[in-house]
Amino acid sequence: MPNHTSSYNNNPLDPEEFRRQGHMIIDFLADYYHDVEKYPVQSQVEPGYLRKCLPKSTPHNPEPIETILQDVQEHIVPGLTHWQSPNFFAYFQCTTATKLETIVVDWLGQMLELPKSFLFSGNGGGVLQGTACEAVLCTIVAARDQMLSQIGRENLIKLVVYASDQTHCAIQKAAQIAGIHPMNFRAIKTSKSTSYALSPDSLRAQICEDVDAGLVPLFLCATVGTTPTAAIDPLESLCAVAKDYGMWVHVDAAYAGSAYICPEFRHFIDGVEGANSFSLNAHKWFLTSLDCCCLWVKDPSALIKSLSTNPEFLRNKASDSKQVVDYKDWQITLTRRFRSLKLWFVLRSYGVANLRSFMRNHVKMANHFEGLVAMDKRFEIVVPTNFAMVCFRILPSALSERVYKNGKLDIVSEEHANEANRKLLESINISGCVFMTHAVVEGVYVIRFAVGATLVEERHVITAWKVVQEHANVMLSTYKPRALLV
Amino acid sequence: MPNHTSSYNNNPLDPEEFRRQGHMIIDFLADYYHDVEKYPVQSQVEPGYLRKCLPKSTPHNPEPIETILQDVQEHIVPGLTHWQSPNFFAYFQCTTATKLETIVVDWLGQMLELPKSFLFSGNGGGVLQGTACEAVLCTIVAARDQMLSQIGRENLIKLVVYASDQTHCAIQKAAQIAGIHPMNFRAIKTSKSTSYALSPDSLRAQICEDVDAGLVPLFLCATVGTTPTAAIDPLESLCAVAKDYGMWVHVDAAYAGSAYICPEFRHFIDGVEGANSFSLNAHKWFLTSLDCCCLWVKDPSALIKSLSTNPEFLRNKASDSKQVVDYKDWQITLTRRFRSLKLWFVLRSYGVANLRSFMRNHVKMANHFEGLVAMDKRFEIVVPTNFAMVCFRILPSALSERVYKNGKLDIVSEEHANEANRKLLESINISGCVFMTHAVVEGVYVIRFAVGATLVEERHVITAWKVVQEHANVMLSTYKPRALLV
The missing domain is CATH 3.90.1150.10 (Aspartate Aminotransferase, domain 1)
Structure with missing residues (x-):
């Protein structure tokens, strides 16, 4: 389909192409509403069916909208529980959304060449949240509770969060919300000599000072593409410092993360294997509409321990928790939008x-x-x-x-x-x-x-x-x- | 327009009406993309212009989609900074979205007959967030920091959050995220004798026990329409108990809040004037698509103190802070979607x-x-x-x-x-x-x-x-x- 390739390439939001595809999607939805009573209200598919129906990775070349919509009709709709059905008298989870999400975050993780330990296939996993603020808040809370379970909750007041003075204020905000003492957020000074990247030596010096003062280093946010100047913190050496103190390292790639799908930029995140979590905002530079923040973690159970309200259930299912992904325990909110669908459309309709x-x-x-x-x-x-x-x-x-x-x-x-x-x-x-x-x-x-x-x-x-x-x-x-x- | 009235009334999602309006909106957007280069990239309107252009309250009768879209073109588009413009080389706030949001939450607050102290016109105000989880988290964090500023941050471990055993688990989750000790969340037992509403006597008994144990009562979440059985906690008497202990009261009307626009149901929230905050999920029963949680607070500055990362700026502008609404300081996330637009469409196209x-x-x-x-x-x-x-x-x-x-x-x-x-x-x-x-x-x-x-x-x-x-x-x-x- 060389036509598709070139038209997307030149102007993905060409008004007439937008109009054509928009009308097609409205018709798809109108037909869905017309037929919604015909579908079984509750999804009747087997767990895991979706992964078998879809390709293993993002297509290299773009696919036409017609093909994608056909897949939605054939593979996604049968897996939905139909909230819009007039025969729906309940509230419940939308399971297919979860399945598609696990697939899409693995696809994108592969494109970024994230270490396997961040993917579901490597016992980690990804989740789509709203914004980087939410993603960072979840990881700070997970790190906080992991640390407090070792040193006692009364020591919450001693925990310290580190970032550079170029870091997005979302990190400071997340730390405040998580109950970190406002005086224990360190915005470490950077300078022109490192192109405003965080220096591992400055980090270590600040940590030593805090440890000497009786505080407990908790969390480092390293940014690879800062908001002010797109500065790139050196992951490998920063992770080495953090490791010495048992800190959680989060990599914020909100803006520049999208570029790491290009081999020539990938080296900027060499060393990410030493981090605990990594996030990227697909709504920033990845053609996806607001909001869509992709968060990958090495240890989903750390998130779940902090964000689940059902610890008894979890204790019972601990052994097989890796097969059943319950995303409400991976994020702030319980209700979730079907964000994976739009990201999946982007991945397929553009291609790598x-x-x-x-x-x-x-x-x-x-x-x-x-x-x-x-x-x-x-x-x-x-x-x-x-x-x-x-x-x-x-x-x-x-x-x-x-x-x-x-x-x-x-x-x-x-x-x-x-x-x-x-x-x-x-x-x-x-x-x-x-x-x-x-x-x-x-x-x-x-x-x-x-x-x-x-x-x-x-x-x-x-x-x-x-x-x-x-x-x-x-x-x-x-x-x-x-x-x-x- | 009697035709509109009856068609919406009978079947607001009639597939052919959906198709007609959907195509109209796609055409509106395609034309927008076609013309986007012609608009000044940055909004060039005066602050406050929008409130003058729009009616003072929700229309009683439905308005046709044509009229609403015309208002979008004439009044909303000129106030936008055009992020989609090829001449946009920045990141920045979308100010019109803020203005429309302050108008829409006041409209809805009036429909609910919320006390004036919850509306912008009464020095309170409303905000549109994603879900009730976020709304409750924001209010718990505001209450927490207000209390800790009085008793010292080292006492975070003593704070207690109260709700009934019928309350949505979102409250417990929010308390956990805010750093409240997991043992200090009280799900007070209810019974059939009160139709599973929280008894003020049970609340007081629990609070007394906690105070005797050296703990500090912080926050009560009262629910008016619980998830399990739509039970209604008695606001007036619960607020009276909370007042005795200086607690923050949040009213969770996630499900049933929509019904309170009908005079015959409004009495269920009599006493809300004694609460600090009130939330309703418009995406549950108010014809608005996911996600759209409306939160009103009496004292926005309590939210802002906890959720802003720019306290210096705030100190300077404290006097006129009520004129300038910066919603990023009213919620978890910094980036915001334009949720007010969809709620505004619902309010206008249905009418009270x-x-x-x-x-x-x-x-x-x-x-x-x-x-x-x-x-x-x-x-x-x-x-x-x-x-x-x-x-x-x-x-x-x-x-x-x-x-x-x-x-x-x-x-x-x-x-x-x-x-x-x-x-x-x-x-x-x-x-x-x-x-x-x-x-x-x-x-x-x-x-x-x-x-x-x-x-x-x-x-x-x-x-x-x-x-x-x-x-x-x-x-x-x-x-x-x-x-x-x-």
């Missing part, structure tokens, strides 16, 4: 080949943008570009030149540069032509240009740079540092 | 009148079913029917008559009755004709018949009862208590 080329295309466009910035002497690339995010700013020197020409000052402070870059971004965003955001690293205000929109093409990136230059021209031509205006 | 008649129709059908059960002497209604849920079972006497006829025994124990009812339900569900579930109250196995499916009509209820009787006939004709078979 097109998903990789989608990521690569964005990375290529970001590199193009980076090249354009580098050619303009007024700007600098603040940190080396990782993945599809460029961090840049107007240089202080570009401002001081202006000020010098007015015959007043020849040095513009970093503070003035920050103010100018903030004004530049504000004027760009207010124009409505493009939209970017910012980060502050080591006191430096940087503009973040993240290529990630599904519809983005080379021409949008080129235009975006023109917009930046135009606004910079206007801003610089009238520039006066605030201090001079007083 | 039809929503009420939808609930009443289900209650009527449940009463019809109850009447059918009551006429069959082999069955009993185990607890009085509340809302649209009937709890019934085969009586031990119906079994003992069978056994007597075989000339062996004339008394069948409760244990045998449980076994027989379990078998009956199993055989009904395996048939695939209808699907019900069960509960165990005070050791008695009851079958739960919940009328709640959107497509359900009188004929389905009548057929369901026939199915029950047929399976009961077969089961009883071959019935032998297990003990006799040994």
Whole structure:
């Protein structure tokens, strides 16, 4: 089907293709409602039937929507308990959703070449949650209870959670919710010298200080692709430090995780085998609509011990718990949406080949943008570009030149540069032509240009740079540092 | 539009109406994608503009989909920052979603006649979360931190959470996640004498015992419409007890909350003004797709103090914090879906009148079913029917008559009755004709018949009862208590 391959490749959200597929899915649903009374209300399939009907891994090439919908009708619908049926007078679990989810997370885990210990086939397993906040909260709670069962619950107040100062605030929030003392969250300082990655030496120094103070190191969140600058924490050496103290290591790959399906990026998560859990937001850069966070853990029983409310049942079934996945005990909420269906549609309708080329295309466009910035002497690339995010700013020197020409000052402070870059971004965003955001690293205000929109093409990136230059021209031509205006 | 009124009223998911509206919405979205480049990427509207464009409350009568979509195009789209735009190179908040959400939760709060102190207009406010688990977790964490700020964090181990033994296990789970000692969750025993409602005397007795043991009462979850039997905890007297100990009271109306928009049911939540928070799952019985849990709180700042990761910012803006709603600080997750849009569609496309008649129709059908059960002497209604849920079972006497006829025994124990009812339900569900579930109250196995499916009509209820009787006939004709078979 070369047509499908090329059309997805060029514009997966082409309005007319979207319209065609959308109408097809509405018709599928309308027909389902029309026939819903004909189905047995409760699923009548054997456990495990679904894995036999579906391929063992994500297809390499895209499959047409018609084929996927046919599989839904033939293999998914018979496994559903029909909540929408007028003969449904109960509340109950939707078992097929669970089966498809175990399949899909294993498919994606294989694409990422996660160690087998994170997959169901290796006694680990994955789950689809809403967001990284939920995923991290679950893992902190599991780590907390595992530790407290050894040292006693009265020591909760001593537990310490570690991350870098570049880590997403979701980690701090999750720690607060889990009852970790707000003073025991460590945002360890990073610097330009490590491109804002967390240094294993800094981590060890902080841990030693805490241990000396009588505290208990609990949890490390390592980020591979941070929000401010897409910095990559070095997993192998960080896991080695954590191991010395028996800490839980979670790897947050919310943004950049999607890129690791490309062999050329996979090395960034070398060492992940030393971690306890790994998460990726498919809704960020993996063409899946909000919300869909994939979490893999090596030891599902640690999650289950903390998140189940039915420990008696678990004690009885401990031996065969690996065959029966009850996802309500793997997450915060008891009710679950059928998230695996949308991820399964993405995996099948794009295929590994097109998903990789989608990521690569964005990375290529970001590199193009980076090249354009580098050619303009007024700007600098603040940190080396990782993945599809460029961090840049107007240089202080570009401002001081202006000020010098007015015959007043020849040095513009970093503070003035920050103010100018903030004004530049504000004027760009207010124009409505493009939209970017910012980060502050080591006191430096940087503009973040993240290529990630599904519809983005080379021409949008080129235009975006023109917009930046135009606004910079206007801003610089009238520039006066605030201090001079007083 | 009398046509709309009647068509929604009779069958809101009529397949052909669903198809028509579905195609219309797909076309709306395809056109949006086609035009997305034309919109300013960042929203360019004034804060607060949306409230001026929309009515002050839910319309009484349904509005056609055409009108609602026109409002989306005219009022909602201009307030969006267009994440799908190819000129979007950022991550940022979707502000219109916030504005619409504050409007929709106030609309629904008014329909429920919640005290003004729970609405934005009364310095409280509502938020749309995923499920009741999340809502309860947020309130427990807020209550926990409020208490610990008074008594010191080292006392976390002493905090106690109370609920009845009929309460959903989501409460226990939330308490565990929040770090409450697993031994400090009290599921207070209820009995048939109070129709399984929590007795204020039992609550007070338990609290006294805990206080004597040096523990600290923290949180009460009162349920108005429990999962097992739709029991209704008496809010007014429970809040009075909680007040004596300075406890936080959360009212869980996950299932039955929807019914309180009908004046004849509203009295069941009289006394809610003494509570701190109230939640309802719109995805349960309010025609809204998964997930959509509405949480209202009297004191949003208690949530924000626990769930924000930006306390400095908050300190600066404390004075005007009521004008700026930042929902990420009202819930577990930072990323948010646009849930208010679907709830807004439900409220407008049904209107208050039809929503009420939808609930009443289900209650009527449940009463019809109850009447059918009551006429069959082999069955009993185990607890009085509340809302649209009937709890019934085969009586031990119906079994003992069978056994007597075989000339062996004339008394069948409760244990045998449980076994027989379990078998009956199993055989009904395996048939695939209808699907019900069960509960165990005070050791008695009851079958739960919940009328709640959107497509359900009188004929389905009548057929369901026939199915029950047929399976009961077969089961009883071959019935032998297990003990006799040994």
